Amino acid sequence: MRHFLDFEKPIAELEGKIEELRRTTDAGGIDVAEEVGRLREKAQALLRSTYAKLTPWQKTLVARHPDRPHASAYIAALVEEFTPLAGDRAFADDAAVIGGMGRFRGRAVMVLGTEKGNDTESRVRHNFGMSRPEGYRKARRLIELAGRFGLPILSFVDTAGAFPGIEAEARGQAEAIARSIEACLEAPVPFVATIIGEGGSGGAIALAAADRILMLEHAVYSVISPEGCASILWRDAAHAAQAAEALKLTAEDLRRLNLVDAVVPEPLGGAHRDPATTIAAVGRQIAELLAPLLALDGATLRARRREKFLEMGRSGVV
Incomplete structure (x- = not known):
């Protein structure tokens, strides 16, 4: 069953009518093909006009859509012979961060991702994509392992932020994030890092301080969630939409500010309506950006990456 967001209610009503008419035809009723076609065209036009003028808050809701493809879906589709690696070799394994080795278009790579899960059970197991310190320590371990074996790194980021629990703070959450960065x-x-949904705070940048940063059209990337920002500035999370506008968290805003390198278009209605097409588009863009980086030596890559992030501070956009 498709999930519709609040601003998609008119679309949901039209698609509901289409489904009712189709059931009438399937049950042997009158031929309603012409009416179904007319409603389908109307629904597509409404979908197109709605998504052409999404507000930053609406884009945040799309980025959080429960049916949106998560990191595990990208890894399954784009990485062959994936072998997961677990644990931080210090405390435990954190399922919010998944990672391992595999082959991307025939080339051996290290892959990382923040995983939210797809149903209640998996979301609880992955802690809704909010990592504890051991998750960032695992990420650091795998990044360093990739460096030792000369493996390019691909990351897929989708997290509201690092887990804010007391036990995470007690185990060194801030240091773990800093060490991962x-x-x-x-x-x-x-x-190459890709923001596939939410890119929340240091919990996101811990896996995204990369040579090239991609961002899906309806993904968001910000220092804080709109609700968190509203709670601080207005003492009321109800101002989340206003905060989203001020945070400049959309792909369009961030590309204009040169904080991301490329924006990957999504199918009409968002990635959740056609995950396969979305994932294929991301794969093509990763391959395009990765190719020129493969010709550079380690010292050059580190120097350019450092300069990339220093320049963000010099330009006054962060």
């Missing part, structure tokens, strides 16, 4: 910046291999 450090490992990203120091990696002597090509690194």
Whole structure:
């Protein structure tokens, strides 16, 4: 069953009518093909006009859509012979961060991702994509392993942020995130990160301080969630839509500010309506951006990556 967001209610009503008419035809009723076709064209036109003028808050809702493809779906479709690696070699394994080795278009790579899960059971198991310190320590371990074996790194980021629980803070959450960012910046291999849904706070950048950063058209990337920002500035999460506008968290905003390198278009209505097409488009864009990086040595990659992020600060956009 398709999930519709609040602003999609008119679309949902039309698609509901289409489904009712189709059931009438299937049950041996009158031929309603012409009416179905007319309603389908109307639904497509409404979908197109709605998604052409999404507000930042509406884009945030699309980025959080429960049917949106998650990191595991990208890895399954784009990475062959994937072998998952677990644990931080210090405390435990964190299922919110998945990673391992595989082959991307025939080339051996290291893959990382923040995984939200697809149903209640898997979402609880993956902690809704919110990593604890051991997840970032696992990411750091795999990034360093990729450096030792000369494996390019691909990451798929989709997290509301790092887990804010007391036990995570007690185990060194801030340091774990900082060390993961450090490992990203120091990696002597090509690194391409893709923001596939939510890119929330340091929990996202811990896996995205890369040579090239891709962002899906309806993904969001921000220092804080709109609700968190509204709670701080207005003492009321009800101002989330206003906060989303001010945060400049959309792919369009971030590309204009040169904080991401490329925006991958999504199918009409969002990635959740056609996951296979979305994932294939991301794969093509990753391959295009990865190719020139493969010709560079480790020292050059590190120097350019460092300069990339320093320039963001010099330009005054962060």
